[in-house]
Amino acid sequence: MADQREPTVIADNAHVVYRIYGSAAAGSNTPLASFKRIVTGKKSGAVREVHAVKGVSFVAYKGEAIGLIGTNGSGKSTLLRAIAGLLPVERGGGIFAAGQPSLLGVNAALMNDLSGERNVELGCLAMGMTPAQVKEQAPGIIEFSGINERGDFSSLPMKTYSSGMAARLRFSIAAAKKHDVLLIDEALATGDAKFRKRSEQRVRDLRKEAGTVFLVSHSEQSIRDTCERTIWLESGVIRADGTTDDVLKEYETYVSK
Numbered sequence: 001m002a003d004q005r006e007p008t009v010i011a012d013n014a015h016v017v018y019r020i021y022g023s024a025a026a027g028s029n030t031p032l033a034s035f036k037r038i039v040t041g042k043k044s045g046a047v048r049e050v051h052a053v054k055g056v057s058f059v060a061y062k063g064e065a066i067g068l069i070g071t072n073g074s075g076k077s078t079l080l081r082a083i084a085g086l087l088p089v090e091r092g093g094g095i096f097a098a099g100q101p102s103l104l105g106v107n108a109a110l111m112n113d114l115s116g117e118r119n120v121e122l123g124c125l126a127m128g129m130t131p132a133q134v135k136e137q138a139p140g141i142i143e144f145s146g147i148n149e150r151g152d153f154s155s156l157p158m159k160t161y162s163s164g165m166a167a168r169l170r171f172s173i174a175a176a177k178k179h180d181v182l183l184i185d186e187a188l189a190t191g192d193a194k195f196r197k198r199s200e201q202r203v204r205d206l207r208k209e210a211g212t213v214f215l216v217s218h219s220e221q222s223i224r225d226t227c228e229r230t231i232w233l234e235s236g237v238i239r240a241d242g243t244t245d246d247v248l249k250e251y252e253t254y255v256s257k
């Protein structure tokens with residue numbers, strides 16, 4: 001029988017390389033050296049490359065929540081940013097996505113001098129909501145974030161918030177919209193236990209609304225609670241892709257060695 005599932009993200013032999021210019025020679029980063037480069041049009045000699053994602057291929061389907069695990073520096077955040085279209089994929093491969101994937105935290109660029117309320121409005125408008133939708137959704141977003149649990153913080157500038165409060169507000173804004181593909185980078189690790197529970201529920205709801213969710217996390221519990229499929233990346237290469245139980249078991253054996 002043909003596969004009836006609808007693909008939302010296809011990675012086909014995707015490679016991502018960071019290029020760091022002028023990183024080697026001593027003195028090449030001085031203002032004078034930079035000025036000389038501008039005048040002469042010459043690029044600084046040294047380019048260092050970090051090959052962060054190496055030939056990754058997978059297909060993600062509508063309704064799936066996929067965990068991304070791997071040790072520090074294994075390429076998880078890089079892959080997420082490439083799926084979001086924020087980093088280019090090298091020639092020969094590609095990442096194709098349905099709609100515009102939203103990377104939680106980056107899309108909602110919050111302004112420190114503005115109040116939480118104003119940031120909610122701007123964030124929602126930036127995600128494409130109409131002013132009427134924003135008006136309707138804003139109180140729910142503030143309530144979900146819980147920033148007013150200890151006083152009226154929503155009318156205060158964001159710079160008065162703790163980093164956890166800011167992260168919660170960012171999550172709440174992004175999670176207010178139905179996303180085709182929602183990419184979450186450790187967002188669930190911020191905030192306290194109560195908020196984490198609420199946000200995990202929200203991820204499950206978003207999934208029910210038929211989007212696809214990718215979750216990068218070092219918390220096996222978060223991955224277990226939200227994702228039935230997990231991809232394990234190590235040194236930029238997929239080591240395993242399968243049910244969360246199976247992949248976590250393999251990963252645990254690897255890290256305990």
Ligand SMILES: Nc1ncnc2c1ncn2[C@@H]1O[C@H](COP(=O)(O)OP(=O)(O)OP(=O)(O)O)[C@@H](O)[C@H]1O
Nearest residue numbers: 018020050052070071072073074075076077078079
């Ligand atoms: N802006 C950058 N410029 C150059 N190299 C980078 C940059 N960002 C990440 N890297 C490198 O790319 C590799 C993968 O990094 P990445 O942040 O994707 O890993 P990660 O799996 O998300 O790590 P962690 O679990 O620590 O968050 C690492 O070797 C890192 O040093």
